[in-house]
Every structure is written in C-alpha cells, then in structure tokens.
C-alpha cells in the first residue's frame with residue numbers, strides 16, 4: 001500500500017525520540033555536574049610556563065599561596081589555584097607579561113575568534129576544539145566555547161545531554177534565531193545561554209538539535225530582509241561579550257551551511273582539520289572550492305569575509321600508516337606554512353577518553369594502565385595548543 005512518506009517518517013521520529021529520552025533519563029538522571037581533577041606540580045608549571053623547580057622555590061619562599069598535598073606528599077593544584085598563582089606572579093614578577101597571556105588593553109587587543117571547520121564529518125573538529133579550549137583556558141586565557149553543531153558533541157564534553165538539557169531551549173539557537181512573526185519572540189543576548197564549566201576560565205554556549213532550524217529559517221528571513229543577515233549573526237551576538245573573553249572557539253557542523261558561513265565571517269582565525277587520507281583530501285578540495293565561491297559573493301556584496309589566519313591542521317593523523325605519512329608530506333609540500341607544524345595525532349587515548357565525554361587533559365593519569373599512550377596524546381595536544389596560543393599572541397602583537 002502506498003503511503004505518504006512524511007507521515008511514516010514522522011511516526012518513527014516521534015517513537016525514537018520518546019524512547020531515547022526515556023532511556024537517557026533512566027540511565028543518566030539525576031544530572032551529575034562534572035568536576036575537574038587536580039594537577040601535579042609538573043602540570044601546573046607547564047600551564048604557568050615556568051620550570052619545575054620555579055614553583056617549589058616560590059612556595060618555599062612564601063611568594064605564592066600554598067596548595068593541597070596529595071598522595072606521596074606531593075603538591076596538587078586545582079585549576080583555580082593555578083590561576084591564582086598566575087595572578088600573584090603577574091603582580092610580583094620582574095617580567096609580569098610572562099604571566100599575562102590574555103588581552104591587556106581591551107580596546108587594543110581584540111577578542112580573538114577561532115573556528116574549526118570542514119564539511120567532512122569526523123575529521124576531528126570537535127576533538128580539536130575541546131582540547132584547544134581546555135588547554136588555552138588552563139594557560140590563563142578566558143575562553144568561550146560555542147557549539148554551532150546541532151549534533152552538539154562539543155556540549156557533551158561539558159557533561160550535558162543536549163537532547164534532554166537543551167531540547168526546548170537554552171542553546172545557541174536562542175541567540176542566532178530570527179524573530180517569530182506570530183509571537184514576536186526574537187533572539188536573546190548570548191549571556192542568557194552561557195554556562196560555566198568545571199574549568200574556571202572556560203564557558204560554554206551549548207549546541208542542540210534546535211540549531212538546525214537556523215538553516216531552514218534563513219532563506220525566509222533573507223527574503224523578509226531581517227537584520228542582522230545570517231553571515232553577521234554570530235559576529236553581532238559576540239559583541240555583547242567582547243570584553244569578557246580572550247578567545248572564542250567555534251566548533252562548526254560538518255556542512256557548509258548558513259551557520260558555518262556565519263562562523264567563518266565571525267572568525268578571523270580559521271583552522272581546517274584534515275585527516276591525511278585520499279578521500280579526505282578530495283573532499284577538502286571540494287570544501288575549499290565551495291567556501292571560496294560563497295565567501296566571494298559575501299565579500300563582494302557585503303564586504304565581509306576578512307581573516308588573519310587560515311591554517312590546515314593534520315588531524316587524527318596515524319603516523320604508523322605509511323599512506324598517511326605520505327599524504328601528510330604531500331599536504332605540507334603543497335600548502336607550506338599554511339599547514340600547522342603541530343599535528344593532532346591519532347591516539348586510542350583520545351577516543352577512549354571520548355567515550356566517557358572526557359578529554360585526555362581531564363583524565364587522572366595515575367589511574368591509567370596505558371599511561372604512556374595518554375602521555376603521548378597529551379603531548380600532541382600541548383603542541384597543537386602551543387601553536388594556536390602563539391598565533392593568538394602574534395595577533396596581539398606579542399613575540
């Protein structure tokens with residue numbers, strides 16, 4: 001019997017949504033807030049940018065606040081204590097700027113917007129975005145992470161279940177939405193949806209399935225002439241918090257839709273993640289082509305689409321696979337300095353931690369049997385974050 005497809009699909013969708021909600025409510029409720037582990041002296045020194053012995057000496061001389069003692073009589077530092085020590089050092093050190101990695105003069109040092117893009121699904125955008133966001137926050141930058149993806153994987157790293165927690169509202173959609181012609185309801189300021197995280201310097205704007213509405217609603221809003229236009233939505237939304245953060249990290253969905261275009265137009269720093277594989281390179285060429293034509297139109301008609309940095313990042317790079325090593329060199333030869341020197345290496349530690357919505361920076365290594373694997377993954381994260389950090393510092397005219 002021939003049936004209307006939409007009714008059939010709608011039936012499945014309703015049943016599945018209800019069943020999934022019931023399942024998650026049962027297995028995860030009540031909502032457990034994430035907590036952050038404490039850090040070793042070695043880690044604290046790393047994030048403060050000092051040598052190991054420096055902290056020991058500073059504690060001994062009473063120049064910085066004392067911290068808790070962990071197993072084996074070793075000092076352990078909370079993220080908040082690391083930040084507190086950084087401000088004490090900034091106030092007392094010979095070279096205070098060494099301990100002031102963020103913006104100094106809010107009028108002169110602009111808030112930096114950094115977008116991770118590629119329409120290839122699974123190329124490592126979210127993994128890179130969350131690790132970079134956490135690491136930059138530990139290094140003392142005030143970071144806002146925005147989940148621009150209806151799939152909302154970035155949001156899950158903050159301990160949320162987007163399909164439940166932001167089903168009816170509270171996501172980025174509320175900020176970028178258009179005005180409803182019947183109810184008159186319009187966009188909310190971004191500050192209404194910002195969530196604190198267990199990282200003291202890292203906040204989140206959650207994603208969620210509602211964000212997908214933006215793609216459907218944009219054509220009608222364009223024809224009505226509603227302002228701001230889609231490409232200016234994110235940039236305009238960020239104006240409200242332009243003094244509150246040093247860097248905004250945008251995790252884009254795997255498509256080149258209106259929201260990704262809006263992110264690209266808001267970001268002066270764009271990182272395109274590429275897995276060094278033939279299929280990924282082919283789709284990268286396609287993405288670049290499409291992005292070029294779309295930004296050309298926007299640039300010519302609206303004068304937008306300027307940038308400071310566009311970098312390729314080799315992601316999920318498996319150095320044990322010969323073809324990946326070859327393709328990595330191929331990309332480096334082709335694009336030269338546009339390719340980040342650091343690569344985000346493929347590691348079972350990243351995917352293993354990811355299963356419980358954690359990054360490798362959150363995991364307590366003393367509990368891990370495959371500690372070496374984690375340490376290698378963390379090293380790769382450090383290198384990627386260091387290069388991004390340098391890029392931001394250069395944008396502020398330092399180093």
Ligand SMILES: Nc1ncnc2c1ncn2[C@@H]1O[C@H](COP(=O)(O)OP(=O)(O)OP(=O)(O)O)[C@@H](O)[C@H]1O
Nearest residue numbers: 121122123124125126127254345346347350351354
């Ligand atoms: N460096 C890595 N090592 C191992 N696994 C990784 C690495 N980076 C990402 N992954 C895994 O690959 C999968 C896809 O990664 P991720 O979600 O970061 O990609 P994405 O580009 O954001 O995907 P999407 O396009 O769906 O948003 C995840 O399961 C993640 O755990």
Ligand SMILES: [Mg+2]
Nearest residue numbers: 125126149153
């Ligand atoms: Mg993603």
